[in-house]
Amino acid sequence: MKQRTHVGVIIAVLCLSILSAHTIVWARTFDTYYTCLPGFVTAVVLTNASAYASDEAFILTLHDAYGGAIATIADSLAPYEAKVVFLNEHVQAQDEYSWGLLHVEANVLLQTGVWIGTEDAWVSVTNLRVQTLSTDGLDIVYYWYGVNYANTANRRVGIGLVNPANTSAAGTVYVYDSSGELQNYSDFVLDPHSSVYFKPETVFPVGQELWGLIDIRSSAEIVVVSEYYDDAGGLLDVDIIDSVYYLQARDPESGDS
DSSP states (O other): OEEOSOHHHHHHHHHHHHHHSEEOOOOOEEEEEEEOOTTEEEEEEEEEOSSOOEEEEEEEEEEOTTSOEEEEEEEEEOTTOEEEEEGGGGOSSOOTTOEEEEEEEESSOEEEEEEEEESSOEEEEEEEOOOOOOOTTOOEEEEEEEEEEEESSSEEEEEEEEOOSSSOEEEEEEEEETTSOEEEEEEEEEOTTOEEEEOGGGTSOTTSOEEEEEEEEESSOOEEEEEEEETTSOEEEEEEEOSOSEEEEOOTTTOOO
16 A cells, blocks of 8 residues: 555545535435443444534434433544444443444434444444445446444454456545544556455554544445454454445536546
8 A cells, every 4th residue: 555645635636526526415314233232332433534524423313122212422523533432331221122223314424333242352343334326327437435444452454345347447445544634545456356455454553543434436336345353363244335325426517527
């Protein structure tokens, strides 16, 4: 991967790219499962995948097994910033009903990861996706995929990119830390039906407590594989992402992208 020496310039270019793009309507809500049963923990990582800050970037609502709303959490996000919310801290008394629906509302382009584990180890990781966006009648320039990653003392991540098509795909992988700072990027070209794999730890030494967003821009639809490992190298979970969170289309009037 290539180190970005002029981070500010690159971020500005990326922001202009998003500003000039024709924005497709995207769903701003996520619904998923959480558990705060005795002995279990759920952490939600929320990342602003855009260049726009928001004082009310997201609202989380927890419902118990009966459907009652037991907690609401809201917070701000700076551009590309990531925050983690440990849901157990918002459940007053954990019992057999402390699980159910987690509803997320977003005012920014949000990438959301849900980590579920026991008191000793993480056992499941899911990168939430909204409904697949339609490309009918659109001149798509780039397809965007988002992945939550961790490169900490007790977690590792490996990322695979798979091209399912008969034509080549090209793009760029951007890595942001939790503060929203762009750490690194890598361009890629995938031949038909080929794959590529990389580990952030080959660029960032383990122990720097780096975690946040891996943002992937591709010229064609691909499949993203996110593999999560513990500190001993044991596989915790595999999350397969086959739908985009954002489509960047060419402006039919100006021809710009």
